[in-house]
Amino acid sequence: MFKKNELKAAGKNYRNLVSFCLGLSVIGVLFVYLNKNSSILSLLSNVSLVKVLVACLSGFLVSTFVTSITQQFMANSLRCRLGFRESFALTVLARSGNTLTPFRLGTIFRASYLKQNHNLSLIQFGSMFLSLQLILLLTGCLVTGITLSFLSFEYPGIKSSVIIGFFLLFFFCSLLLYRPIHKSVPGRWLGHKISLFILGWQALQQDRVSLAVAISGRVIVLITYTVVFHFVLSELGEEVEMMVCLFFSSVSSLTMFIQIIPGSLGITETIITFTAVLFLLPPASGFSAALVIRLCNIFFLLLLTLPCWLFLTPENRQKVSGK
Numbered sequence: 013m014f015k016k017n018e019l020k021a022a023g024k025n026y027r028n029l030v031s032f033c034l035g036l037s038v039i040g041v042l043f044v045y046l047n048k049n050s051s052i053l054s055l056l057s058n059v060s061l062v063k064v065l066v067a068c069l070s071g072f073l074v075s076t077f078v079t080s081i082t083q084q085f086m087a088n089s090l091r092c093r094l095g096f097r098e099s100f101a102l103t104v105l106a107r108s109g110n111t112l113t114p115f116r117l118g119t120i121f122r123a124s125y126l127k128q129n130h131n132l133s134l135i136q137f138g139s140m141f142l143s144l145q146l147i148l149l150l151t152g153c154l155v156t157g158i159t160l161s162f163l164s165f166e167y168p169g170i171k172s173s174v175i176i177g178f179f180l181l182f183f184f185c186s187l188l189l190y191r192p193i194h195k196s197v198p199g200r201w202l203g204h205k206i207s208l209f210i211l212g213w214q215a216l217q218q219d220r221v222s223l224a225v226a227i228s229g230r231v232i233v234l235i236t237y238t239v240v241f242h243f244v245l246s247e248l249g250e251e252v253e254m255m256v257c258l259f260f261s262s263v264s265s266l267t268m269f270i271q272i273i274p275g276s277l278g279i280t281e282t283i284i285t286f287t288a289v290l291f292l293l294p295p296a297s298g299f300s301a302a303l304v305i306r307l308c309n310i311f312f313l314l315l316l317t318l319p320c321w322l323f324l325t326p327e328n329r330q331k332v333s334g335k
Contacts, residue, residue, distance in 0.1 A: 059247045059304065068308035071233075071240040078229035079103045085222040086140045092132045101320035102126075108317045111310060125324070144226065146189045148265060151230040153182040155262040159255055169290045189223075230265075237261040237305075244301045245293075256291045260284055264302070280306065 080100040087094040094102075102122055109118020119141065126132040132140075157178035164170040241257040267280040281302040288298025322328060 058249070059244075064244060064247060064304060065308060065311075067240050067243040068305055069312060071237045071305070072309055072312045074236040075233045076100065076103055076107070078233050082144065082222070082226040082229050083140075085219070085225050086143065087126070087130070087132065089219040089222050090132060090136050090140060092126060092130045092136075094126075094130065098324065101323045104313065104316045104320040105324070108313045111313060143189070145269075146185050147223070147226045147230060149269065150182055150185040150189065151227060151234065152262050152266040153178045153185065155231075155234055156259060156266065157182060159259040159262065162255055163259065163291070167290055167292070234258065234261045234265065237264065240305060241301060244304055245297060248297050248300055250293060250297045252291070252293065256293075259287070259291075260298075260301070263287065264305075277306075 077100070080096060080103045083103060084094050084096055084099040087099070102125060106118035106122040109121050110116050111118070123134055123137045123141070126137055127134060157175055160170050160175045160178065164172070164175065235258075238254060238258040238261045241260045242252060242254060245252045245257070263283060264280050267283055270279050281299055284302040285295045285299040288295055
């Protein structure tokens with residue numbers, strides 16, 4: 013008979029193996045796609061590398077700063093005193109883990125770090141993480157629904173059922189985020205754990221400042237990446253209206269929920285490639301823009317991962333805090 017821990021370890025290894033194989037498959041498909049579509053390589057060769065790096069760097073920094081500030085505010089709501097520089101380094105490392113490894117291992121690292129260094133329980137972290145994900149989903153669905161509503165007048169290929177679906181999902185997320193939850197839960201061990209989660213959830217619900225920072229921050233990130241998409245597409249020789257770029261920005265944020273493959277590799281590119289056709293854009297241009305932004309973000313993460321890792325070492329944190 014296998015022990016329970018051995019079965020869990022075997023299941024985890026199996027999931028990692030499946031994710032790794034899927035990642036390799038996606039990379040293989042992308043490689044074949046690039047070989048068969050030489051126009052993509054010619055498009056990329058005409059791009060000004062310095063200009064694109066600067067544009068993508070602005071989006072990367074805004075996104076990382078906003079996530080760090082939001083994480084800091086929400087952690088403080090749960091009585092977890094997290095400094096901004098520490099939150100920034102933790103955000104970079106978590107993103108590196110989520111981008112380069114399967115099944116959000118970066119999120120697991122973030123939870124483990126906060127538990128070991130700030131005594132934030134995994135249950136409290138769960139309430140904070142769920143709040144952040146709901147806000148990301150809420151803003152993404154709302155902005156996507158609004159952009160598709162306006163674009164549907166100009167592009168008849170957009171179906172009204174899709175627009176309604178995004179608004180319904182936004183409404184459902186709003187109910188989850190703001191609906192009051194009762195504390196009383198039956199049971200001892202399980203009831204205690206659920207009660208702790210609810211207490212953390214209520215603390216975040218009642219902190220209107222944190223929620224306002226999180227929601228406004230996500231809107232700023234979406235607007236920033238709208239400009240980034242517009243700039244990259246213009247470098248590829250495509251004149252695209254800002255509303256279309258706002259759609260690309262919002263739908264890209266929603267693809268991050270699909271983490272079967274590390275960093276949703278290939279999923280974002282595929283969705284933007286196919287939706288580009290709706291807006292009378294060449295699929296190669298949509299694919300190239302998404303690929304350029306992804307490669308730039310990975311490049312920035314690789315540059316910052318080691319410095320952030322060194323910053324979060326116990327010795328360095330003690331020096332910074334003056335202990």
